[in-house]
Amino acid sequence: MTRATREAIAQLSERFGDKLSTVASVRRHHASGVTSHMTIAPDAVLFAASTQDVVDAVTICHHYRCPVVPFGTGTSTEGQISAEQGGLTIDLSGMDRILRVSPSDLDCTVEAGVTRKALNAALRDTGLFFPIDPGADASIGGMASTRASGTNAVRYGTMREFVTSLRVVLADGQLIDTGTRARKSSAGYDLTRLFVGAEGTLGVVTEVTLRLAPIPERIGAAVCTFPTVEAAVSAVVTAIQSAIPLARAELLDALQVEACNHYSKLDLAVQPTLFLEFHGTHQAVDEQVSLMSAITAEFGGSAFRWATAPEDRTKLWQARHDVWWAALALRPGSQGIPTDVCVPISELPGVIAQTRQDVVELNLIAPLCGHVGDGNFHLCVLVDPEDEGEKRRIAELNARMIARAHAVGGTCTGEHGIGTGKMDYLVAERGAGMMTLAALKRALDPRNVMNPGKILRVDDYQPYA
């Protein structure tokens, strides 16, 4: 611990008393989570109860140049919660109040620690829901900070589209609102979109104003199997090109289906499979289904197997959300390393085919799932933590996938973010734009106290002159 950090913690302790913890297990817990990256524990953890707590803590940390790491639920996958330079982790999970719901405006304001499931539970009687669904029950603040998306993004969009304003504590402790409640605005630089996806490196999000969507009159969920992964992907790409407003179009390869059958007690045919969902009026859903089944049949898809009862639908999507745990159970004792490229949809069948060849060639176990309507897919690559050779082969696989994504105009991460894990890939993706990213970081956080060592190494770049 640096002397400055020690002084900061002393002052934080005086201000916050029991809300501040330096207990080793608490510190360690806040550097853990689903990430497979090496993480470093912070020197102290603050359990913040209000925006004012965050303002006070950040002001103290700024004064002493003590690093600040925001923490929601620990479900980020690229090392975003690691305290790379020690310092203070601010745990926002206690800031879990829903501050306002306006059914007539289809929007709400929540504290950053509210989770998406808690929000949807609270919305139950309003006829509205919050559609962004990354699988994990992440916090809304964390989802904003990683620009999360997930299964519904093909129809509804991502956090980029759903956040209308953020309350943010800046690096020096100043508090700003990034936008208004208007559905659109041309009033100056888009600060909301700048902080969405900034992974806590520009400030700490404490409140989020979100758009909401009306719960559709009817939801139809179905499973459809295909002879090949490529056929399943091509069916979805064709549907998108035909303007069928799919609400969800999730691909699982045969290995992932097998894993889900075991883990989630399903009895699906062990073949490449799409989990589909249709939202709309009764009539609109009927029409979407009829158009979609014509397309899937064209690509050799099976008849739709319907999950009609709400409990069957819940079971199906719970299984989809549990793909990660199902995959890990394929090889007990293994860890999982997720990949996350996103490419123009016409490139998706080719990119997936080449990736599957790589998996075979590199002798890896890597079930595949994907938000194929967005051009985004994941492998859950299983790794024996003791096997350095396997780790190297996995790194090679990831590097090939990302290089291939970049070659066809895609991105190294569709929804997981950069964290510590993808900083070099970001450099490859952004090129000369890295200097712009560094200029923004330096302008808003000149002391480099906000989640330092994530997204970019700011000292590698000169300011513009």
Add this chain to the structure above:
Amino acid sequence: MTRATREAIAQLSERFGDKLSTVASVRRHHASGVTSHMTIAPDAVLFAASTQDVVDAVTICHHYRCPVVPFGTGTSTEGQISAEQGGLTIDLSGMDRILRVSPSDLDCTVEAGVTRKALNAALRDTGLFFPIDPGADASIGGMASTRASGTNAVRYGTMREFVTSLRVVLADGQLIDTGTRARKSSAGYDLTRLFVGAEGTLGVVTEVTLRLAPIPERIGAAVCTFPTVEAAVSAVVTAIQSAIPLARAELLDALQVEACNHYSKLDLAVQPTLFLEFHGTHQAVDEQVSLMSAITAEFGGSAFRWATAPEDRTKLWQARHDVWWAALALRPGSQGIPTDVCVPISELPGVIAQTRQDVVELNLIAPLCGHVGDGNFHLCVLVDPEDEGEKRRIAELNARMIARAHAVGGTCTGEHGIGTGKMDYLVAERGAGMMTLAALKRALDPRNVMNPGKILRVDDYQPYA
């Protein structure tokens, strides 16, 4: 002209020859347009033919600290094209090539000077269209720079949602791409959204990658009249809350309808009127119309009068696009001053009612039209250019509208931008956030050469420390 600007122009002249003009009429033309604000002509105009031209010009201007003002079609309304500190205007209208259309990915890349009508003409055989429609045939680069939207935004979104990447010449002449062609990405700060809406103050946009939408199988356009403006607005708000995917929902008050009848040779009933459009399959449009007509009837709306033939539809929307000219024709010799607030939709009926009272009280002529599904509406306030008292009353009207919008969580501009005209209102809207805006401006344009004197007065703010 400053000495530095004179030196810059000498060097630009050497580099560009005939592409550079210092002719008074050319300079004056590039500070004109539809804006009613006082504007200042640049010292020279460059007709850029390529991104390289822009790189070279900006590099020279940066060296000499000569201001640079980007120019598309001159249709911005808040003085964005005024050369406040003289310098060089870069006219991008010659950069009008469509570089790539990928029907299978529903996207394209165009040079900044391509206009939206030219783009849609070029897309005609692809089954796709570019739905953002601000009325004027603006350039795509200009639309990106003002975060434009318009009649289709209620269904399709704004430039914020449709731009996936920009090629931008930064203040020092460096060239960057702000994103990739992926439909979503979590790879670092969202530079695309930072430059969308920056009004040329952070760099010059030279190429734009855009999403496109499939042309719907059926388009239904109808007109519906109401007893009051408030009834018409409430019908649209109810439709939005009921998740009816209206493609367009444009309100005209009785005075505006009268103006359009004269100007566009229509024979509409002189009453508050909605121009509605429905997009979808045949079946989906039928269902939307049936749901919507039940709602409009509830609010006293008339039977729908259909514009079935494509030429009738074109005539209807041409009339909508000509509301500005129609309004001006109400009082020959007058100029028009557009207002542009946007509020949460539940607040819209109240805000419009109070605004209409203000118009009466202040003794002004101000037909109203609005993208009411977004909470966005405009007055076209007619002004006698010689009448200083009227000008003061119009300023008072605008100030009241914006204060009212701010009081209910809205914004001072839904789609026109800040330019020179709304800088003080932006300060009122952003509060402490202005310092963040200034920090971004200073970081990316430390010499303040990019469209200086627009959006914000950067010298009013200290950098973060």
